[in-house]
Amino acid sequence: MCSSFFFKKCPCKTPPPLHLQKSKPNQPMSTTAESPPPPPLLTHTELISTITTFLKNSNPATATLNAALSPYLPQLTPDVLHSILSSSALHRHPSALLSFFNWAQSAAPLTPLPLPPLLSLLSSLISHKKFDDAKALLQSQIVSEHPHHHLHRHLLHPARPLPPPSATLLNTCIFAYCRSGWPHLAAQLFKKMKRLKIRPNLLTLNTLLNSLVKKDLSSRSTHFCKELFDDAVKLGVSPSVVTFNILINGYCLEYKFNDAIHLLRKMEHDFKVMPDNASYNTVLDALSKKGKLHDIRDLLLEMKSKGLFPNKRTYNILVYGYCKMGLLKDATAIVELMSRDNLLPDVWTYNTLINGLCSSKKIDDAFRLRDEMEGLKLLPDVITYNTLINACFEEKNSSMALKLVDEMKGKGVQPNEVTHNIMIKWYVKEGRMKEASEMVAKMEEAGFSPDCVTYNTLISGFCKSGELAEAFKMMNRMNGKGLKMDTVTLNTALHNLCRERKLQDAYELLSSANKRGYIVDEVSYGTLIxxxxxxxxxxxxMQVWDEMKEKGIIPSIITYNSVIGGLCQVGKTELGISKLNELLENGFVPDETTYNTIIHGYCWEGNVLQAFQFHNKMVEEKAFKPDIYTCNILLHGLCKDGMIEKAIKLFHTWIEKGKSLDAVSYNTIIAALCKEGRLDDALDLVPEMEEKKLGPDSYTINAIVGALHDAGKTEEAQELLLKMSEKYKLMPCSKQGDEEGQNVVYKEASGGADSSSIVYSEQIDELCAEGRYKDAMSIFLEQTEKGVTLNKFSYLSLMNGLIKRRKGIMKSDS
Incomplete structure (x- = not known):
């Protein structure tokens, strides 16, 4: 057989079937199959007539077509094909035409198909309402034409002698372009229909909107969809509830909840289209994922006022929302409400609750719920087990986790790739990289291929353990298996290298990332910076910063904040200001973190006045809205510089303006007052903290008790420490914890401490750590009599130990 039916001449001499051969007078037909006479060459007209007659009078299957028409393949040119497909005699036989076309394409395919035969065949199919065949043909053509899209160009700008597209063809093409993944091309055809004042059908509109919403999720997407919707309405299309639900979903995907709710109400008011459960569920689902419970309650009331009652989907959405917010009692109440409405919870409902309980560390309750499921004949699935297994590993109960793996297998629930990834994550977390690698082998034996999550976990573990060669080996293995070398993998490795302070290794990885197939982004550079x-x-x-910009990678606001914060942290706030100006010049909008970072930088340098000047200027320009962090930074700065009265004034001004303060705010003022020896003023703030449910906490105790110790009021300090720790169930925090408390208790100057103080303080710390408080107290009393001043933190450790010891004695006596 000839390789292509578009050659006019071919050496092939296969004879046509007997019923198509022309008899010649005085020439007998051969009776032997081995030496058939050569077929006669038909004229253009004869060839078309012969094939047309055959197709018209037959119901051809592929085998019949092949037997009857294969001898004519050498003569089937595009012109012949077009003539046959556009034959008026065959126009009423679309099935025969389609069979002939498919046979010709399978025998000698030509892609993409020239437009004349394509349009002729489409015309026949559409006129006989064979839309599924027309759409399938179009989708095949669209894929084969990419990236040139000849058909699309013709539809937009038809050129003679080809016919202009009909309304039905445009509708069908829009559908086909959407299904082929090019909704933007479909939208251009839609706009052409608008220009020609051709009304699209409702299915076309809904298909296009849905495709745009799902394919092009951006701030431009819903705006464009709304524009197309308005065009369709002007052309006379009556939107349905499905149309509005698609637009509502688009708004929700972009977190434009107000627009979604507005459209929910507008559809009924302006178009007399009643929203259905799907309309409300779409908005409720989006709100629940963002934790907007107040809006959810209002929408539920509105839903019921319209006679729409929550269905199982509605209840499951609410259960998910409450679980996400940690409101497990409310989630459980929803499940009870479901049962009262004769809607039985399903496996999805229980899995959501179990996940919520596990997230809240209520593992026992999660297991009880699993048992309840089984009592209701709802079989736990792999998601149920994965949730419980992961929770057990997180709670350091690996034996129970492994027992669950065996249990699920015994009950016929096979572990999936997520199960294996959970176990690999646990081994990595425990630093057991050998077992993690062995688990990957077991995963593959079970028929699951390691995915990006698997390899990212392993790469992270190898980086943490310092096995960089193994980490790079995992990266190469990902590449070899055709897994997408995503930026997450790269950034995971960079993050762990930086955390392990292996910055040179991190830089080398960043430099070689492109060669390894990774796409470097601003997060990659930001991590190293x-x-x-x-x-x-x-x-x-700053060298890495400059390198990033030289490569054309645009920093984000987060990267700018990291650089500004780093500069401020090392006392280069003015350089941080220059980066703020650069940020503004590049069209970014600084956030609260940007401004707070600079204010903190000035305070860190001791330039509190400049901090206030910058603060006031930004507020006047309405560029910045101070928050609680701003207040705490300024309070800390004022107290650190000894301006306690100004700090107190700012503290009270903040309260008078109705702005909220937190425990850090109070502890900052209390610590400063204690440092000034104003213990009564400091103690006056404790009840106020308690009234606002802000404390006191361990930092409060440290500040007050430490001040009493510094004033030589040892017995009073011990008495107050015992009283506060019993009342508030608190203990003083450790030296490390105290120093890490931001804006509360500040590091004391190390200068002035003699060697005796340091030695005995460390000895008392060691004895307290061993629980030998009596021995520690003896050293304390002995050295105090000698006039040796001990470290405040050693004193607090001792007091803490004595309180524990006293409580233990009282408990044993009772």
Missing amino acids: VGYFKEENVERA
């Missing part, structure tokens, strides 16, 4: 700033290597941090 932050790493250098943490090491106070400003020069290297």
